[in-house]
Amino acid sequence: MALLEVSGLRTTFHIGVGTVQAVRGISFHVDKGEFIGIVGESGSGKSVTMLSVMGLLPQYAEVKADSIRFDGRELSQMSPRELRSLHGKEIGMIFQDPMTSLNPLFTVENQMVEPLRIHLGMSRERARLRALELLHQVEIPNPEQRLRQYPHEFSGGMRQRVMIAIAIACSPKMVIADEPTTALDVTIQAQILELLENLKREMNTSVVMITHDLGVIASMCSRILVMYGGVICEEGSVRDIFYRARHPYTWGLLNSIPRIHHDSHEKLVPIRGTPPDMLKPPEGCPFAPRCQYCMPVCRRYMAPPTDLGDGHLVHCHLMHPKAPKVERGGLQHD
Amino acid sequence: MARKKKEHVVLRQEDMLRIPDAETYRELPEEQFRICPEDDEAEAIVRPSTTYWHDVWQRFRRDPMALCGLVFIVLMTLAAILIPRFSPYSYDGFFFKSRNLGPSWEHLCGTDQMGRDIFIRILYGARISLTVGVVAAAINFVIGVIYGGISGYAGGRTDMIMMRIVDILTSLPSLLYIVLIMLVLGSNVGSVILALCFTSWIGTARVVRSEVMRLKHSEYVLAARLSGATPWYLLVHHLVPNAMGPIIVSTAFLIPSAIFSEAFLSFLGIGIQAPQASWGTLANEAIPVMMTYPHQLFFPVAFICLTMFSFNFIGDGLRDALDPRMKH
Amino acid sequence: MTEQKRSRVLMEVRDLQMHFPVNHGLLSRKHSVLKAVDGVSFSLLAGETFGLVGESGCGKTTVGRTLVRLYKPTAGEILFDGTDIAPLAEREVLPYRRRMQMIFQDPYASLNPRMTVSSIIGEPMRLQGFPEAEIRERVRELISQVGLKSDHLSRYPHEFSGGQRQRIGIARALATRPEFIVCDEPISALDVSIQAQVINMLEELQEKLGITYLFISHDLSMVSHISHRVGVMYLGHLVEMADMRELYTHNLHPYTQALMSAVPIADPDVAAASQRIVLQGDVPAPIDPPPGCPFRSRCRYCTGACAETMPEMREVSPGHFLACHVKG
Numbered sequence: 001m002a003l004l005e006v007s008g009l010r011t012t013f014h015i016g017v018g019t020v021q022a023v024r025g026i027s028f029h030v031d032k033g034e035f036i037g038i039v040g041e042s043g044s045g046k047s048v049t050m051l052s053v054m055g056l057l058p059q060y061a062e063v064k065a066d067s068i069r070f071d072g073r074e075l076s077q078m079s080p081r082e083l084r085s086l087h088g089k090e091i092g093m094i095f096q097d098p099m100t101s102l103n104p105l106f107t108v109e110n111q112m113v114e115p116l117r118i119h120l121g122m123s124r125e126r127a128r129l130r131a132l133e134l135l136h137q138v139e140i141p142n143p144e145q146r147l148r149q150y151p152h153e154f155s156g157g158m159r160q161r162v163m164i165a166i167a168i169a170c171s172p173k174m175v176i177a178d179e180p181t182t183a184l185d186v187t188i189q190a191q192i193l194e195l196l197e198n199l200k201r202e203m204n205t206s207v208v209m210i211t212h213d214l215g216v217i218a219s220m221c222s223r224i225l226v227m228y229g230g231v232i233c234e235e236g237s238v239r240d241i242f243y244r245a246r247h248p249y250t251w252g253l254l255n256s257i258p259r260i261h262h263d264s265h266e267k268l269v270p271i272r273g274t275p276p277d278m279l280k281p282p283e284g285c286p287f288a289p290r291c292q293y294c295m296p297v298c299r300r301y302m303a304p305p306t307d308l309g310d311g312h313l314v315h316c317h318l319m320h321p322k323a324p325k326v327e328r329g330g331l332q333h334d
Numbered sequence: 335m336a337r338k339k340k341e342h343v344v345l346r347q348e349d350m351l352r353i354p355d356a357e358t359y360r361e362l363p364e365e366q367f368r369i370c371p372e373d374d375e376a377e378a379i380v381r382p383s384t385t386y387w388h389d390v391w392q393r394f395r396r397d398p399m400a401l402c403g404l405v406f407i408v409l410m411t412l413a414a415i416l417i418p419r420f421s422p423y424s425y426d427g428f429f430f431k432s433r434n435l436g437p438s439w440e441h442l443c444g445t446d447q448m449g450r451d452i453f454i455r456i457l458y459g460a461r462i463s464l465t466v467g468v469v470a471a472a473i474n475f476v477i478g479v480i481y482g483g484i485s486g487y488a489g490g491r492t493d494m495i496m497m498r499i500v501d502i503l504t505s506l507p508s509l510l511y512i513v514l515i516m517l518v519l520g521s522n523v524g525s526v527i528l529a530l531c532f533t534s535w536i537g538t539a540r541v542v543r544s545e546v547m548r549l550k551h552s553e554y555v556l557a558a559r560l561s562g563a564t565p566w567y568l569l570v571h572h573l574v575p576n577a578m579g580p581i582i583v584s585t586a587f588l589i590p591s592a593i594f595s596e597a598f599l600s601f602l603g604i605g606i607q608a609p610q611a612s613w614g615t616l617a618n619e620a621i622p623v624m625m626t627y628p629h630q631l632f633f634p635v636a637f638i639c640l641t642m643f644s645f646n647f648i649g650d651g652l653r654d655a656l657d658p659r660m661k662h
Numbered sequence: 663m664t665e666q667k668r669s670r671v672l673m674e675v676r677d678l679q680m681h682f683p684v685n686h687g688l689l690s691r692k693h694s695v696l697k698a699v700d701g702v703s704f705s706l707l708a709g710e711t712f713g714l715v716g717e718s719g720c721g722k723t724t725v726g727r728t729l730v731r732l733y734k735p736t737a738g739e740i741l742f743d744g745t746d747i748a749p750l751a752e753r754e755v756l757p758y759r760r761r762m763q764m765i766f767q768d769p770y771a772s773l774n775p776r777m778t779v780s781s782i783i784g785e786p787m788r789l790q791g792f793p794e795a796e797i798r799e800r801v802r803e804l805i806s807q808v809g810l811k812s813d814h815l816s817r818y819p820h821e822f823s824g825g826q827r828q829r830i831g832i833a834r835a836l837a838t839r840p841e842f843i844v845c846d847e848p849i850s851a852l853d854v855s856i857q858a859q860v861i862n863m864l865e866e867l868q869e870k871l872g873i874t875y876l877f878i879s880h881d882l883s884m885v886s887h888i889s890h891r892v893g894v895m896y897l898g899h900l901v902e903m904a905d906m907r908e909l910y911t912h913n914l915h916p917y918t919q920a921l922m923s924a925v926p927i928a929d930p931d932v933a934a935a936s937q938r939i940v941l942q943g944d945v946p947a948p949i950d951p952p953p954g955c956p957f958r959s960r961c962r963y964c965t966g967a968c969a970e971t972m973p974e975m976r977e978v979s980p981g982h983f984l985a986c987h988v989k990g
Contacts, residue, residue: 024351041853155944185717187941190924194940212854215926219933238930256858257928258887270858274823283352297366302351323367553772560730561786562759575776
């Protein structure tokens with residue numbers, strides 16, 4: 001059953017030189033207890049999508065949507081006040097740089113106890129005990145002592161654990177993790193990913209993981225959305241995306257990462273060109289200018305989704321019955 | 335969210351993605367589905383080429399107050415240069431018949447106790463004020479950039495010593511040495527400028543120093559060092575050009591403060607001396623007849639105020655235009 | 663890539679140390695030393711890519727910058743083509759500058775925003791005193807070599823995308839036809855689809871021009887893709903060094919093993935099958951480190967010997983070097 005259902009989301013930023021079309025009409029859903037990944041490069045709109053859903057964008061952003069339903073309620077009709085009460089309580093958030101979301105002037109205890117008191121109405125004593133329990137849950141050693149410290153006394157990995165503890169404090173229905181490990185070293189990233197996996201097993205929370213790293217989601221997520229130029233190119237289960245991808249952009253992504261476990265030295269296949277300028281994005285498929293299978297129709301229209309079964313949706317004109325048959329390896333002649 | 339009140343911005347049709355309806359899509363002709371990627375397109379740069387200064391001007395232009403300030407200063411400068419040349423009146427002399435006249439078409443701002451046209455005297459005052467302001471700012475700029483640049487780039491012990499010298503200079507009470515300089519060198523424009531420049535470059539120097547310290551570890555500076563760039567080359571080609579925004583802003587705010595200081599000194603009688611007309615001396619001369627002929631005080635003061643406002647608005651506008659954080 | 667070509671030693675690094683003093687403030691008598699690089703030895707063969715991996719703070723960037731003499735090493739030798747460039751003064755290094763270059767991490771910070779592309783690419787040559795006509799010609803040649811057009815030359819860096827900027831950085835590094843280029847995390851700031859463009863370009867340039875790379879990265883999968891040999895660094899020390907394939911299949915150091923297993927694999931089946939070794943704790947700060955193996959605080963196999971002495975680098979099999987008391 002869908003916990004979050006978004007349809008027709010469009011987000012634009014009005015800046016001095018024009019209008020940036022960050023998200024250009026996307027629809028998706030997140031099921032209860034599901035671990036979903038949104039992959040895309042910088043400027044693909046992956047972070048803006050979730051921030052729009054949460055109503056966390058700055059004033060000069062404009063969000064339009066046909067509907068954003070979360071747990072049966074329409075978020076786009078909610079007042080900023082009602083939305084705020086959702087944050088932290090029913091939706092937890094983990095950002096890339098924990099230093100910007102933790103207040104350097106307050107101790108960790110302060111920052112953990114506040115949301116518990118506000119959202120769950122706990123007494124100071126009970127909230128403190130809960131905070132200790134949470135720090136223990138995210139495997140921070142000496143929680144008693146750590147609670148009294150300030151954010152700058154924590155290392156990057158430890159800060160991210162604190163952020164996770166705050167995000168799950170009120171047992172939210174959904175956690176949004178926006179590039180939670182991008183700023184961390186590989187071995188610390190492994191620690192955090194393991195922690196997230198353990199939490200996933202313990203709690204029945206939906207997690208939306210936003211990342212540019214296909215490696216991170218391969219082992220974590222059950223379903224993946226691939227975004228490019230403000231639209232969803234392809235969505236499907238992990239196996240659909242990694243082994244049965246149908247969109248040339250997904251192929252391009254998969255081909256451009258080196259595979260350490262392969263013994264032979266195969267050359268990488270990069271995607272040519274550069275990502276679109278979102279001030280003037282193409283009006284057809286945003287990937288068309290870089291796509292090696294670009295057809296005239298691609299420049300004119302964005303492709304409607306084609307359902308390949310089991311929720312595997314592809315937004316590509318190659319799925320049209322009149323289009324030539326193309327596989328990941330290249331053009332198929334038969 | 336959707337309830338944000340921004341109704342005036344409507345998504346235009348051409349902004350949107352074009353998605354065909356099912357029937358059109360099904361009926362699209364065969365030739366629409368032939369693979370023909372274009373090679374050139376992938377590297378195309380869509381945005382027109384703009385330089386940094388062009389961008390700054392575009393942002394500055396959008397600030398109405400700053401623009402008004404700029405127009406006022408330009409008009410006043412032109413007037414100060416041109417009008418006294420073609421005017422029948424002089425800033426000096428004694429005209430018995432036309433003493434203490436009120437404002438009229440003949441004398442725009444009236445005349446003073448000596449019968450001199452106040453408007454012309456204000457324009458002569460503007461020459462002094464603008465000269466003082468611009469020259470002081472220019473001197474500050476040069477000293478500040480060199481001092482701050484060296485201090486910031488050298489770092490370590492050199493920087494420490496240079497900054498302590500600056501600290502000592504700032505701790506001197508300014509009125510004390512200004513009066514001293516004026517007494518020793520005599521009251522003229524040159525000594526006013528010297529007195530005003532004595533410590534006011536420090537602000538600029540501090541700005542330059544912190545900018546240089548921030549920029550000197552940037553990768554483009556490393557890249558130039560890698561090819562054997564000397565510290566002087568780095569300062570001239572990389573560090574100072576990139577610190578120009580904050581430097582200009584701090585210099586822009588120096589102009590009004592120098593103008594005001596000059597007027598203040600002249601008002602006290604230790605700056606420009608009569609019969610030379612400075613806005614400060616004009617105001618000073620009008621004090622005794624303030625009750626009977628208020629216009630003699632009003633016009634010089636009004637010019638001081640308008641000039642102050644204008645330069646400060648320009649400074650604000652420049653700061654907003656040059657501040658990289660304004661760039662989304 | 664022909665194996666027999668790579669036999670001449672271009673650069674030999676012996677016991678390189680780079681220590682930085684840590685300031686505790688003006689009045690503090692405490693003197694700490696940050697041992698960013700603490701006794702690193704390896705050699706680079708002409709035409710090969712030597713990968714240097716490690717996490718932030720391990721000293722890999724410092725090694726790279728010291729090799730091209732952006733820093734003067736505290737101790738140790740850097741034999742570049744037979745000459746020890748480590749003790750040379752800045753002026754004496756100058757003739758070697760055109761033979762070694764660097765590609766930087768951040769394509770946004772490594773190009774001076776106030777300079778046009780053509781003056782950025784031409785800068786190393788200009789600093790090395792090449793004639794202006796030759797620079798102009800070479801810049802045109804370079805811009806097409808990195809897949810951009812010559813009408814891009816008059817534009818400014820902010821008009822380009824990250825990948826295009828990084829290619830401009832590569833063109834600048836190639837300008838003086840260097841034999842040796844330090845690539846300091848050249849792709850970590852780029853998007854996945856662009857990373858492969860840059861990596862392929864670096865590989866093609868190496869094939870064509872025979873350049874030697876020191877490829878510094880935290881991303882083991884990219885390092886393993888591009889490098890012939892790899893060195894693993896931890897807290898200022900090289901802990902293991904071997905041929906890429908050897909390191910992948912027979913890695914011995916516990917840190918290398920953890921690093922290898924921590925790399926996320928973009929293949930669900932392989933990821934599910936592989937066992938992840940999760941290290942406990944964080945990397946300690948390299949300020950006044952205690953004696954012994956730097957990795958012992960996080961090592962599963964730590965014994966008494968590890969706390970006493972830093973293990974020596976020894977050859978466990980031909981070309982495979984290891985610094986560990988326990989393994990091998």
